[in-house]
Amino acid sequence: MLRTLGQLTGLLVTLLIASFVIFGALYIAPGSPIAFLTRGRSVSPATISELEAHYHLNQSFIIQYWDWLSAVLHGNLGNSIIFGLPVSSLITPRVATTVILVLYAWVIIVVSGVVLGALAGLRGRWVDRLVSVTTTVGLAVPIFVAAIVLLAVFAVGLGWFPTFGAGTGIPDRLRHLTLPAVALAISGSAYVARVSRIAVKDTDQQEFVDTARVRGLPEHHVVTHHVFRNALIPITTVTGITIASLLVGTVVIEPAFGLNGTAGRVDCLNSGELV
Structure with missing residues (x-):
């Protein structure tokens, strides 16, 4: 307490x-x-x-x-001062888009990061190397470069996703926000994957895990009840921290994908507005 x-x-x-x-x-x-x-x-x-x-x-x-x-x-x-309106009235209509985008990206980070990290920590050497290379690339790619590549390949090239806008309705909005969320989540997923890999691998080498295997417990039981349960502490901490980086990333992602989010009000800073 x-x-x-x-x-x-x-x-x-x-x-x-x-x-x-x-x-x-x-x-x-x-x-x-x-x-x-x-x-x-x-x-x-x-x-x-x-x-x-x-x-x-x-x-x-x-x-x-x-x-x-x-x-x-x-x-x-x-x-x-610039718009002559209450700040809350300027921000509120845009909050929903930013919140959904951040939550969408956060879910992608948690799922992909934990899965990749767990596979690297538990599987063979080639899986570990593949995940290590993937996470290195993910951490090195700037967020605006990821946005450009995703737009060029999946929106303009293949036409699978819209190029701009947040959409209307839940299914359409999720479709519009998929590419922005992926671009926003790439570096976070790579970071969580690395932390998950280390946490899972270290926990898997602990004595109580070896004891559980010696007792003849099924491997899936050992992994889920002994390895994952104890590895979740550092993983949970890291996934929570990524929220802050996602909020910062929206300043780049929302204009790149033409999203009407809270990043659109950053123009007030250019005028030195203190409200």
Whole structure:
């Protein structure tokens, strides 16, 4: 219980520090929301002062950050300076696409990564080598290269999947999101496969596993109840960590496949918007 509370506290502190750093980076970045709004037009100092006062941009950095953080903790994400709309109304319609894409990719990572890792850890040497080569390639391929190759081969070349859009309805949406999810999951699958291989192989060499085999237990029982059960601890930890990398990867994947997800709102960062 204390360990869980400690981990939760650490996570909250990490999120707080990350929000402070990101807010600060946007604050000191070149340009400003006011400059973006005026778009180079000649504006009187009085008008600029009114705009800064209206959006609280005339306050100090600490006060701006505190006001933003307090509003977020109360569920208020603020209003977009650029679009003049609540941030929640801009994000909410796009969240579903991003969430489904991330979950789809995560399922691919878990299934393919664990299966490949288990095969490499339990089967013969040639399977181990094949999986090792495959995971090395998967870790080396940049996500945008994977997206281009998948589009060129399976969408444009073979015509098996759509080239862009998120689709409507569950079957159509899954079909539209298959290539983006695969591109998003390639590196994560390779990483999970490597961790699974090491975990399964190390567990398979433990004394209690040898004892189970000596007792005459069926091999499938030994593998499922003794090897996999004990190897799941590091595997579960790694698969959970991949969620963060998937969220980051959507910034590249969603524009590449023309998906109307939350990555489409990254353009607000280009204008230095702090909301």
